[in-house]
Amino acid sequence: MADVSKRVRIWDLPVRLFHWVLVILLVTSYFSGRAGGDWMKLHFWSGYAILTLLLFRIAWGFVGSTTARFSHFVKGPGAWFYYLKSFITGRKTYDVGHNPVGGMMVVVLIFAVLAQAVAGLFSADTDMGTVNGPLANSIPDKWVDRLTSFHEFWVNVIICLAALHILAALAYLVLKRQNLIGAMFTGRKPLEHVAEAGQPAPPLSFGSGRLAISLLIASAAIVYFCVR
Numbered sequence: 001m002a003d004v005s006k007r008v009r010i011w012d013l014p015v016r017l018f019h020w021v022l023v024i025l026l027v028t029s030y031f032s033g034r035a036g037g038d039w040m041k042l043h044f045w046s047g048y049a050i051l052t053l054l055l056f057r058i059a060w061g062f063v064g065s066t067t068a069r070f071s072h073f074v075k076g077p078g079a080w081f082y083y084l085k086s087f088i089t090g091r092k093t094y095d096v097g098h099n100p101v102g103g104m105m106v107v108v109l110i111f112a113v114l115a116q117a118v119a120g121l122f123s124a125d126t127d128m129g130t131v132n133g134p135l136a137n138s139i140p141d142k143w144v145d146r147l148t149s150f151h152e153f154w155v156n157v158i159i160c161l162a163a164l165h166i167l168a169a170l171a172y173l174v175l176k177r178q179n180l181i182g183a184m185f186t187g188r189k190p191l192e193h194v195a196e197a198g199q200p201a202p203p204l205s206f207g208s209g210r211l212a213i214s215l216l217i218a219s220a221a222i223v224y225f226c227v228r
């Protein structure tokens, strides 16, 4: 059995819950949207929950735990290429949180899903007996048509991005022998994956649960006031 004392806490509970609840909600949104009819009610609620989660995660990215912060994992192209070279040269890398390329992908995923959810608020589907997003009546019809087309098309982009993201996690498992997926469940990574031999675990701070719950409630309130 792996020595638990040599596993370092990397991901806080809010990040892990955010991730897996987002996955469940995206699957729910996809299938309820495809089913249409009475399922659209579920589609709307699942969309509001996704918006709430995303607003929460963006706020947590500024005031949350070290590894959740955008400032910790958003890096420039120099860092991406230096990192990608490690796959070719076999150089060992130590990723305390997201690696530079993974960090960029996280931002792309968050904003791609945000764009999809916001477009949904303004979409309308007259074929299904006028299923209107809650804000569809607040903009001109021309824009409703454009945003509806975008909402229908963009889901395919999200599927491609998610597939790429999952492939990257699997590549890590096969090529670097690192189980990032397990770490997204347990929050912990083996010490040898985050620090060189003989070096101590990096100092990390973790945001408080009370702050996380307050931000989640504030995010839900913002969504509620936008869609009511």
Ligand code: HEM
Binding pocket: 015, 018, 019, 022, 023, 026, 057, 068, 097, 098, 099, 102, 103, 106, 109, 110, 113, 162, 165, 166, 169, 180, 181, 182, 184
């Ligand atoms: C629609 C599907 C998915 C979306 C939109 C998504 C999105 C995300 C986001 C936004 C993060 C960053 C978490 C954060 O910092 O808050 C993340 C991380 C991660 N996701 Fe997903 N995810 C999806 C599915 C999956 C699946 C199915 C797996 C596993 C097979 C997975 C494995 C991971 C792992 C391992 C990380 C951490 C990567 C690292 O260590 O840097 N994701 N994902």
